[in-house]
Amino acid sequence: MQICFINPSFNDFTTFTSQSYLMPTLTITTIQTNLFWENKKANLHQLEEKINSIPESTEIVVLPEMFNTGFSMQPSLLAETMDGATVQWMKDISSKNGIILTGSVIIEEDKKYYNRLIWMLPNGQYGYYDKRHLFAFAEEDKYFTPGNKRLIASVKGWKINLLVCYDLRFPSWARQQKTGNPNQPEFDVLIFVANWPDRRSHAWKTLLCARAIENQCYVIGVNRVGKDGNDINYSGNTMIIDPLGEVLYHMEEDEDIFTIALLKEHLDQVRSKYPFWKDADRVNINL
Secondary structure, eight states, X not given: OEEEEEOTTSSXXXXXXXXXXXXXXXXXXXXXXXXXXXXXXXXHHHHHHHHHTOOSOOSEEEOOTTTTTOSOSOHHHHOBOTTSHHHHHHHHHHHHHTOEEEEEEEEEETTEEEEEEEEEOTTSOEEEEEOSSOOGGGTHHXXXXXXXXXXXXXXXXXXXXXXXXXXXXXXXXXXXXXXXXXXXXXXXXXXXXXXXOGGGHXXXXXXXXXXXXXXXXXXXXXXXXXXXXXXXXXXXXXXXXXXXXXXXXXXXXXXXXXXXXXEHHHHHHHHHHSOGGGGSOOOOOOO
């Protein structure tokens, strides 16, 4: 398994663990929204307005999967390069608002298409994760190429594992892996960006809680609402869950912008009092 670590305070893609950078909170904003079908201009315009309207100070803003098009199987018509308009838009919004901005878009690279989550920093640096598990039920596997590495970002000492939608159904891919420090879990937060249909919302809610409990971490699942161009309905159910599996936030159906401060103290207390993560099987994934 390959893992990329990204720290926004430094120029290289490595972790930095100085105690001076460990902070007690991490402020994250979720945006649950309807999406205009395959209309990039309209989606970017509405998302820019929503981001600019966030009243609280925030550090990370999370958008849904394929936030500029909806979950489309038309990559030949909609794909952009990493030098394209949407990535530039992310750079501009991130810089202007002083935030880390993340969500997935359709990217073309080396004549292949990827459902790519981009982790954009205010200084214009970015990391990315290509969705590993492609949704064959919707023929995503026929149009897109799967990724072969995870992306774990580092922010103020917090480690964040970034995944996309269908990855949620595959616990081994999201599982805490062995690190060089036997007393330190691999990550503290799991983020899933999604276009998860209403008809399977029970699985979405159940699996988000399961990933939090088994990894003893915070889990954030950001989904869209509304109906897409294939007449598929999305009920949202964006959720934020604590390391005990307790739901801190849940929004069904409605468009919503929500900001929360995750507490490192609570995470550390849970892991110290219930150190179940230390007893987990170590799963090695061969790609």
